[in-house]
Amino acid sequence: MSTDPPPQLTEIGDQDWSALLRATSHDFASPSSTTSPAQHCQDASPSSSAAERVSTSKQKQSEERKSPNASVANLLTLTELRKAAWARIYSDGIKTGDATISTTRQPTWKQFDSLMFKRHRYIAVDPRDNRTLGWVACFDPFPQWSALHEDDWDSEPMETEDGRQGRTAEIQVMVAEGERARGVGAILVNAVMSSLNSDSRFSVVQAGYFTDSAAAGRLFAKCGFQVVSTTSNAVKMLDGPKRGAWRNLVIVQARLPPLEHQTKRPRQSSPTPTPPAIDMTINPKAVHKRPRLD
Template identity: 30%
Template sequence: MTETHAADVLAIYQLGIDEGNATFETAAPSWPAFDKAKLPDHRWVAVGAAGGQVLGWVAATAVSSRCVYAGVVEHSVYVHPKARGLGVGGALLEKLIASTEAAGIWTIQSGIFPENTASLALHARAGFRVIGTRERVAQQYGVWRDVVLLERRSSVAG
């Protein structure tokens, strides 16, 4: 994922935001803010064969600056609505898992709304497990929302 993908990446992010079950965010950030927040070695796009359009993306962020958490990242994965069901999300998670394991990262985690059953199923297929639910963790448009916490522990790192 590079700046050449910025417009497509942020557009897909905004589509996910607009659907209401992907994130607490209300608007995609600017590219400089997005770029700064994501780990450069652990962010990927899936590009379609016809025209090179971005079909989806995955990116990781550090969970903490404390050295004891150096092997723990949080990730997001977004797929364009027209590319869902085609294996894009699974391929992106496979790429993320490979890059993080090669870097010695031992835990990938994420928080997903329980209503986002497609994302929960995708993550289960990729080896993530539910570790709990944060009930009424925050409000979205005046409604309290729960978040399911998931993690995938590396079988080779850590």
């Protein structure tokens, strides 16, 4: 009966073990810990293996959701059919105290729908489970002038060098609480910028955020916006932890590129068609004669 030679111990010294550990290292034993044979057999049981596979699967799904390289979202038009998702994400956004001047007051869908341009608003949905991630919309930055800027103009457009009419659109973007830091905000902002790019009415797109909202600053800088003004004590918080505090407001803008001028073909005056010749010859057989009265 042959016996296997005893295993030789290798001196590990200060080697780096990080490559052998999984992402969630707190779920596994450290290299310096030892495992008893009974515990090893217990860990190798089918039930523990199944639990480990489930845990690994959930961990992988969580990493995929947070991965910036994954297919993050599908864009859909934000309509009344999705007002429940809009309201939920709006509520998540204002809870932080850095989105609006209130952490509890939320407009109704009717108010939102009347202020936001219907043509330029989108909602992001996860392509795997149809989960709503965030939304973006545009509105007139000067509500008191909204009566002068109806969404459908019936006046003649002003001729400009870049082919645009000079209007400014302000955007508002909100992302669900559990979906942030995934690039959803950048997808939404770029989508609405692309939509506004094809609309000749608008020349400038702007947005506003509080000075202590670093995430908003990084988002708009990534999407090509530039800071144009910073106003001290611009707005006052109505409620929340910072109730009564005056907040500084940053305004960023991005100018839309000129439209491609389409060469207008001159209208060719069609020649007046010659009326067809009328035969004035009278056919005697076709003339109705008066009947003879005997």
